[in-house]
Amino acid sequence: MENKKELILNKEWCKGCWICVEFCPKQVLDMKDGKCQIVNLEDCIYCQLCEIRCPDNAIYIKTVGGNDHD
Amino acid sequence: MDASQLIQKYYRLDKLPHIWCPGCGHGILLNSLVRAIDNLGLNKDEVVVVSGIGCSSRAPGYLDFNTLHTTHGRALAFATGIKHANPNLHVIVIMGDGDSFAIGGNHLIHACRRNIDITAIVFNNNIYGMTGGQYSPTTPYGDLAATAPYGNPDSPFDICQLAKGAGATYIARGTAYHARELDKLIERGIKNKGFSLIEGLSMCPTYYGRKNRKGSAVDMLKFFKDNCIDKRLVDNNPQLGEGKILIGELYKSTRPEYTESYKAIIDKLKE
Structure with a gap:
């Protein structure tokens, strides 16, 4: 079974620092009312650039299903 | 393991979100x-x-x-005790620039000198953030701080050079922008049998950034992107390093490790 990737946003932990929005290469994210929001999910390439630079673990890629047992 | 599993496994979820300001680089370094x-x-x-x-x-x-x-500046003293009590443990010390190089400066140089197997990670944001933005030993010359309204009259430490002079056997520098590279530097630091010092350049948009008009957290991350260069590139072409901050593995050597030397003495006396 092929792994499916999902972009997860935890608004409760987001502090609205703009880092993910600015470093997203595909303009998937935007800021609204001081919180990040996903505005263009179909363009997401799951590159994890938002994930590695989010200081608050508020946005990340989750792998669903497949053979990822570790 | 993906990020959601890492968060579940290694973080105390009931303590999150952390208290750090929006855009603080410390969270990025911690994830590394x-x-x-x-x-x-x-x-x-x-x-x-x-x-x-x-x-x-x-x-x-x-x-x-x-x-x-632990108490201010004394993390390495406590860590030395832990390592002595059980040398099998992986002891990792997280310190700030002021904590490690001002208040705990003496503990740091002697931990380097002893080459005790501890991995010290310095989150360097160039300022004392928690107490309101006083200048620290790494605040650049002339920069503004709460205690330097007319510019910092002191010159900053080069943390990595100081650790090298004091005798640390693994020294590296990474930044919050170059987070993936920092993962590898920390890995090698933990693997090194001896004292490892990793300087993680972080950003404090609230105090250092605002006082010195460095812009937002994003601008400060871009500063790291534009002004840092890997040491391996500079080794081949020194001109590239002019006016840049060197990152990557800066120094590595081998010397007897402290707890092993100590054990050798105990074993010898037992004979």
């Missing part, structure tokens, strides 16, 4: 440490994370390892 520990496959019960006082020193409170939050 978590990924490095996971990549090495260390047993959580054999890892001890120790810290002193300051913004950076809040970090162990969010991590689900054996953790110890």
Whole structure:
């Protein structure tokens, strides 16, 4: 079974620092009312650039299903 | 392991979100440490994370390892005790620039000199953030701080050069922008049998950034992108390094490790 990737946003932990929005290469994210929001999910390439630079673990890629047992 | 699993496994979820300001680089560096520990496959019960006082020193409170939050500047003294009591533990110390190089400066140089097997990670944001933005030993000359309204009259330490002079056997520098590279540097630091010092350049948009008109957290990250260069590139072409901050593995050597030397003496006396 092929792994499916999902972009997860935890608004409760987001502090609205703009880092993910600015470093997203595909303009998937935007800021609204001081919180990040996903505005263009179909363009997401799951590159994890938002994930590695989010200081608050508020946005990340989750792998669903497949053979990822570790 | 993906990020959601890392968060579940290594963080104390009831303590999150952390207290750091929006855009603070410390969270990025902390995630790097978590990924490095996971990549090495260390047993959580054999890892001890120790810290002193300051913004950076809040970090162990969010991590689900054996953790110890100690007094200002003394994290390395406590860590030395832990390593002596049980040399099998992986002792990791998280300190800020002021905590490690001002208040705890003496503990740091002697830990380097002894070459005790501890991995020290300095979250360097060039300022004392928690107490309101006083200048620290790494605040650049002439920069503004709460205690330097007309510019900092002191010249900053080069943390890595100081550690090298004091005798650390693994020295590296990374930044919050170059987070993936930092994972590898921390991994190698933990693997090094001796004292490892990793300087993680972080950003404080609230105090250092605002006082010195460095812009937002994003601008400060872009500064790291534009002004840092890997040491390996400069080794081949020194011109590239002019006016840049060197990052990557800066120094590595081999010397007897302190707890092993100590054990050798005990074993000899037992004979």
